[in-house]
Amino acid sequence: MNPMALPAAFARLWLHQRLPAARLTALRERLLHRLLRDAYETVPFYRERWDAAGVSPEEIHTVGDLARLPIVTKTELRAAGEKALSAALRGRADLRTLRTSGSSGRPFTIHELPEFRVVRRAAFLRALCAGPYRPGRRLLLITNAGERPPAAWLGWRYISSEVPAARMAEALESFRPYCVYALLAPLRRLLDHYRSTGRRPPRPQAVYTSAESLDPLVRRRIETLFDAPVLDIYGMTETGPLAWQCAPGGPYHLAEDTTIVELLPAPVPGRARLVVTSLWRKVMPLVRYDTGDLAVAAGGGACACGCRFGTIARVEGRIVDCIRLPDGESLSPYAVTLALEEVGGIARYRVVQEALDRFRVEVEPEAGPGSGLEEAIRGALSALLGSGATIRVAFRDSLDPPPGRKFKVVENRLQEAGELCAS
Ligand SMILES: [Zn+2]
Structure with a gap:
């Protein structure tokens, strides 16, 4: 080339x-x-x-x-x-x-x-x-492209998004990039890593x-x-x-x-x-x-x-993951994330629509499932999804998806359940 x-x-x-x-x-x-x-x-x-x-x-x-x-x-x-x-x-x-x-x-x-x-x-x-x-500045790329040799004139270094978060953190701390480019999935794991170790990454x-x-x-x-x-x-x-x-x-x-x-x-x-x-x-x-x-x-x-x-x-977000409400209205995945924005104490969550009026929320709490957290989540979502919706909240230690499956913050499973879904 x-x-x-x-x-x-x-x-x-x-x-x-x-x-x-x-x-x-x-x-x-x-x-x-x-x-x-x-x-x-x-x-x-x-x-x-x-x-x-x-x-x-x-x-x-x-x-x-x-x-x-x-x-x-x-x-x-x-x-x-x-x-x-x-x-x-x-x-x-x-x-x-x-x-x-x-x-x-x-x-x-x-x-x-x-x-x-x-x-x-x-x-x-x-x-x-x-x-x-700017070209020439150090850029750390955390991507699924693997660990390619660095492009010297660009000042880039790649690290695979598949490696353990501790290795990504090491790369950050030794390379001290001017800027970081990363896919969201490894960034979420990095967030969890720094939260559990209490350390801070160098500031890009x-x-x-x-x-x-x-x-x-x-x-x-x-x-x-x-x-x-x-x-x-x-x-x-x-x-x-x-x-x-x-x-x-x-x-x-x-x-x-x-x-x-x-x-x-x-x-x-x-x-x-x-x-x-x-x-x-x-x-x-x-x-x-x-x-x-x-x-x-x-x-x-x-x-x-x-x-x-x-x-x-x-x-x-994805159209297939829009939330469908019993009255025929649809909500974008983003609208659901906005509703949960003000609820403190959540490190990570995912909302799954299982039926028109039934939702499952899985939550990785920031510091253990506090007493008010479940109520706050249910309250924020009820305001959006309607008071008739059943919202189950389950606390999890980790929300990492199984290998090969992408993490979806909001997921609509109506089609899998055979129910009508906006498309
Ligand atoms: Zn502009």
């Missing part, structure tokens, strides 16, 4: 976020036309789908026209197998295959070319640079989080432990960063030059289903790909950081 490819791509993306609206639109449309033409000509999955829908890529002129094409899901792409790949590119020797577990835990195989990986990495670097990180300039929607309790615990701002980056392996925060608690800037994010009607009022088109994926294109996530739109306007891209207020 050309060693200048990443700095060059980063510089291009950095300039894109400052483009005037008309030039950004022109750039997006040019990339979109190329993507749709290539997908139609070389990817049987898309050609068949679009033919069946009676739409030709020639008819898609603007980003708004995209809505005429069908939405695709991960399940459909998984079932399509080789048909989801470009016949022109799938034989390339430098094609890389990777498997992501996704939030469902079911593996999804994605194929990509080095060109896409450069764009994804550059987009990630841009998201970091929206905060205090910022902690960047990723991979799941960030609930307020965990955000506050990370900020308190590290005494540093938390900046969240929302994205998926298959698309790269979709949106990022430049200030704690602020809106998320959408990666408008690498993706097209559509906010479509969702089963929860005021919330949107997030559908994405990746503008740079070639061998396995993602056109109107349903993320399954719920987002809240935000007002536009230029940001003090200089980025002119559109924004979303936040991501609120």
Whole structure:
């Protein structure tokens, strides 16, 4: 790989976020036309789908026209197998295959070319640079990518999210990173580790989080432990960063030059289903790909950081994990976490909807199950879920999920239970 490819791509993306609206639109449309033409000509999955829908890529002129094409899901792409790949590119020797577990835990195989990986990495670097990180500064990455050799000029060091929390803490304390980037699951384990040892980690300039929607309790615990701002980056392996925060608690800037994010009607009022088109994926294109996530739109306007891209207020979790109430209303997972935010004494919790009117709350208390804790939890949730809801509270020593299963703060099990669920 050309060693200048990443700095060059980063510089291009950095300039894109400052483009005037008309030039950004022109750039997006040019990339979109190329993507749709290539997908139609070389990817049987898309050609068949679009033919069946009676739409030709020639008819898609603007980003708004995209809505005429069908939405695709991960399940459909998984079932399509080789048909989801470009016949022109799938034989390339430098094609890389990777498997992501996704939030469902079911593996999804994605194929990509080095060109896409450069764009994804550059987009990630841009998201970091929206905060205090700068290339060359020490960055500790706690990810599921394993322990890769450090990228010297970037100043990065990787540690696997699978190692015991004590080893992550050791890496933090010996490396003393300028900034930390970590998935939420290992961060939760680090929080538990420092709580039980009573030690404190070295203070970074910022902690960047990723991979799941960030609930307020965990955000506050990370900020308190590290005494540093938390900046969240929302994205998926298959698309790269979709949106990022430049200030704690602020809106998320959408990666408008690498993706097209559509906010479509969702089963929860005021919330949107997030559908994405990746503008740079070639061998396995993602056109109107349903993320399954719920987002809240935000007002536009230029940001003090200089980025002119559109924004979303936040991501609120998986649509399949929305809580369904007996009156037909739905609540986002985030709404449930907000209700529990004010209850003190909780280190970690999870809320499972078992039936329309039955919920189980598992709680890892900060210092033993105090007498009022159970009542406070039940009170906070009853106000949200209705007085008719049965809420069982169970205290646990650890809420670590079994290996291979992702931790979900809010989980809807209605479908498993055979009950009707918003989808
Ligand atoms: Zn900004």
